[in-house]
Amino acid sequence: MTLFDHETLRSQISARAGSLSANDIAPVLVARSLSAGESELTADGAVSVRTGAFTGRSPKDKFIVRDGLTDTSVWWDNSGALTPQQFDLLLGDAVAALDGQALFRQDLLAGADPRHQYAVTVMTPSAWHALFIRNLLIRPGEMVEAGGSATPVTIIHVPHFRADPARHGSRTETVIALDMSRNLVVIAGTSYAGEIKKSVFSLFNFHAPRQGVLPMHCSANLGPDGEAALFFGLSGTGKTTLSNDPDRPLIGDDEHGWSETGVFNLEGGCYAKTIKLSPTAEPEIFAATKRFGTVLENVVLDDRKVPEFDDVSLTENTRAAYPIQVLPAIARGSVGDTPKTVVFLTADAFGVLPPIARLTPEQAVYHFLSGYTAKVAGTERGVTEPQATFSACFGAPFMPLHPTVYGDMLAEKLRASGAATWLLNTGWTGGGYGVGKRIDIGSTRRLLTAALDGSLDGVEMRIDEIFGFAVPLAVPGVESRLLTPRLTWADTDAYDRQALHLAGLFRRNFEKFGDAANAAPGPRLMQAAE
Structure with a gap:
């Protein structure tokens, strides 16, 4: 992996910003988002946002830099390729697009196990996106402490910037570009917040196997003796519903690593689908949607600002992003022992x-x-x-x-x-x-x-x-x-x-x-x- 001075890049971006807000807590980000007209409050105080033309991920617009580290290891059938030169042009142009902007910086962690941890800095001109990723990654010191050797990651999030396929090697004006050697990510041309979350997961999925860690797109909870159970499943199979059990503390909702000592959560929050959300079948998730600071994506509100979870007029991919701590039963430290049970849901x-x-x-x-x-x-x-x-x-x-x-x-x-x-x-x-x-x-x-x-x-x-x-x-x-x-x-x-x-x-x-x-x-x- 190429050594790269992340803090120098972050400082250069900050120096060019019109203003910089670093590591604002949820109430401040909610207020900034409202004042900027980015969002509105629901009747219960959650933050309601629209993601515009993109209400889901853009997998065909994901690119990885093809270099000495990735050339023979990446599954290129599943990802587009950029040259290092194309990525550097994209990075430079994306940074320039932030000149004079009000900028929000969040310094967070990914990986509850200090031995397999990433120090993730997200820089974005959008207060609600800063709130979103603050909800979803690990806030240092709340449940997990920062390790002494966390791998630095920088994500430049520029939703208003449009990529140039001829100049940057992208497919369209939308691009999610990952440099695995330097752990840099540029996200441009889309306001769908899930791209930020999944770019961290993609980096983890590339690097973790080198450390003997199996990266997993699954939820996980704990049995009475501390042993973990894993729940794999695609959308609509019940993964989130079945893993949220008040009698089994939740390790995490979506992304995990399985190391030689057990299971650890990559994240510090949940990104739950809310389509047809039921207070009876999914009481914990339903309650989380009423919490101040939860981000509701593309959920239609009625005249009283009450969410209408059955309304799919914007998209079926409606979601709620909230910190895992709001759930009633969570695992201490977001870790668990070696799994005893693995469940594949279909x-x-x-x-x-x-x-x-x-x-x-x-x-x-x-x-x-x-x-x-x-x-x-x-x-x-x-x-x-x-x-x-x-x-x-x-x-x-x-x-x-x-x-x-x-x-x-x-x-x-x-x-x-x-x-x-x-x-x-x-x-x-x-x-x-x-x-x-x-x-x-x-x-x-x-x-x-x-x-x-x-x-x-x-x-x-x-x-x-x-x-x-x-x-x-x-x-x-x-x-x-x-x-x-x-x-x-x-x-x-x-x-x-x-x-x-x-x-x-x-x-x-x-x-x-x-x-x-x-x-x-x-x-x-x-x-x-x-």
């Missing part, structure tokens, strides 16, 4: 997968690399039947290295820890979407509890004839028929066809992993898919 809209299945370590790696869930009909124009979605490692857009690097590390961690791995399906039963019904949350919670507390250890199981994983025959409090999806379908022949169809989708998706496609999943899936 929402199978085909109605094929059982609500729970135990995976062998080899099957676990297969499903980790597959990262499967399914979109339901009606969520997008032209989608009339369930569509499979595969995202390697349950977070492909944030993975600078090839997925098999992370898959191999997971295999080693599972072998060393002996952690049990479960596939938990929160999707449909009795038929696919439009015919069957969603598995009820009560049954899902009972299944999850049984997996976490060891109740399923040693119970009688059947081996699924298509997918090859082990499925319990009975779980207390759960209708036994639910555990065998084929029995819930009125037309069992239709189930068989749909199951083979889904198996084929898995097989075709996995072909991109080359030789690994012949070994990881085991023979049952392959034979059925043929």
